[in-house]
Amino acid sequence: MQKLDVIYNPELDGWGNYDAQTQSVSVSTLRFPELQLTVLHEILHAIDDMLGIKLSEQDVRCLEQALTLLVRDNHSQALAWVQAFDPDQK
Ligand SMILES: [Zn+2]
Numbered sequence: 320m321q322k323l324d325v326i327y328n329p330e331l332d333g334w335g336n337y338d339a340q341t342q343s344v345s346v347s348t349l350r351f352p353e354l355q356l357t358v359l360h361e362i363l364h365a366i367d368d369m370l371g372i373k374l375s376e377q378d379v380r381c382l383e384q385a386l387t388l389l390v391r392d393n394h395s396q397a398l399a400w401v402q403a404f405d406p407d408q409k
Pocket residue numbers: 360364376379
């Protein structure tokens with residue numbers, strides 16, 4: 320998976336956008352929880368595009384909600400899982 324830049328653009332129409340050309344996600348808010356949900360939503364669009372899965376907008380919204388609830392309800396395990404990928408943590 321390629322590096323995906325996240326760019327803050329307060330002028331953006333809507334909360335977020337994934338640009339396949341620049342491999343970047345733009346967000347128009349820095350408030351919680353809109354920022355986190357928007358970044359996750361646009362990352363799912365990026366994964367869909369990169370892997371050619373052809374998810375519908377509804378599919379992306381369902382995955383966004385399911386992953387958010389999974390992390391919220393299993394916070395410690397989710398944090399440990401993410402930290403396991405930290406190259407600086409040995
Ligand atoms: Zn979307």
